[in-house]
Amino acid sequence: MDKPPGQQPDAPDFPEAVAARRSRWRVQLVWLVPLVAVLIGGWLAVKTVLEKGPTITISFVTGEGLEAGKTKIKFKNVDIGVIKKVVLSPDHKRVIASAEVNRDATNMLVDDTRFWVVRPRISGGTVSGIGTLLSGSFIGMDIGTESKARRDFVGLESPPVFAAGVPGREFVLKSGNMGSLDIGSPVFFRRLQVGQITSYALDPDGAGMTLHVFVNAPYDKYVSNSTRFWHASGVDVSLDTTGVKVNTESLVSILIGGLAFEDPPNVVDKTEAAAQSQFELFSDRAEAMKRHDNIVDTYVLNFKESVRGLLVGAPLDFRGIVVGEVAAIYTHFDPVTKEFSIPVEVRIFPERFTSRYQSGGKGGRMTADRKAFTDYLVAHGLRAQLKTASLLTGNLYVAVDFFPAAPKATVDWSKSPPELPTIPGNLQGLQDSITSLVAKLNKIPFDAIGKDLHQTLTDADGLLKTLNTQVAPEARATLAAAQETLASANRSLQPDSPLSQSTVDTMRELSRTAAAFRTLADYLERHPEALIRGKPEDKK
Known part of the structure; x- marks a missing residue:
């Protein structure tokens, strides 16, 4: 087999590789996992941001009980936030706590929302925060009633006395001093605790105190426009014109x-x-x-005697009716007469002077023309004097009454306040009488009287000696003779004495004679003719 051109002889026969085309979806599936992870992380981050509540700052005087990351913010014992950071303020005077609050508590952060640190406290007779001894301190919260949102707050130094929304009403009291009161001190109505003191502050001028009290419902309805508030602190022991009083609520x-x-x-x-x-x-x-009158007249009473025992507030009494009170007591030196006096300023309530001097039974008051009426009273002997109110306490009071024999006086209305005339009190009058008596006794020549008495006693002593030496022996002889005479008379009067026997016989004869006369008288009464004819002879 012929070899293709370019191929070496005897090389192995391998199939030709064909390149395959890659799919686009395979690359996207590889990156899907991290993409999903990013989406999940983003969603969690967005969710965290969306669910994250607002960050607020709370200012405290001290950081006691505050710990970043641990101290919780609670409302009705439910966690709604946590403290994230605690730092000092720029001026180093306060502590700034930054806290994260749950998103569902955002609408609770309004202008009058209050925060405070809950820790063990003993104040105003109450014990609070005992549970934090084991669980640790936390920040308490009370929802306000305002609608304006707020993110920076000033924490309270002590827990509020009552929570917002508690039914009742708050009232303002003005006092000269605090006494033994404190925040949380109870408020009583007919000895039933119905409220408490919520706050107090010194007035800007330093002349008194302003207190805020909260009376719980339904007892707040008993506070009317005429209600009177008073201190019921501790035991009230007072010494007044009526003696010793001990009161407690x-x-x-x-x-x-x-x-x-x-x-x-x-x-x-x-x-x-x-x-x-x-x-x-x-x-x-x-x-x-006490009755608080709307019309008050001020006068001055000028006394020249001691006012020891007269106190500010002592009553001004008119025949047993309190018509005023002592407002102030001063001292005065008159450079003309070179004498001291005690001006006593009094407040008189004209509305308490009532009368029925008008015809038809209609009453009248001296408030219409008080000056003319006062002049009339003074002209008819109205005077003021000091009297002892209680022998136990020695307190005095001012009594006004009519003294027709008092020296004439008038009211000088040009002075401010005008002066009403006075007369010495009973004690002063007694003192003056004793002083006058002592002065008269001092005028008696006791030394001369003593010498004359001594001479008289010397003469009497000589007379007694004469009587003892000359008259007494004769008197003794006379008394002896008289005693002998009395003894002889006593012997003659004995029952067995001759005189007594003769007296008895004589009395018997007199009895028989009387009986004979009685018989004769009876016979003559029956036979009066016997005085002429005589007694007829008895017929035989």
């Missing part, structure tokens, strides 16, 4: 303090107070329940 108030409120008696306006209404916080229940 409850055992809880003794330990941690508290407030109480109630409507005064015979109140007219019982309209429910609106939220954030402002009230005055009184020092005690007695002060809160």
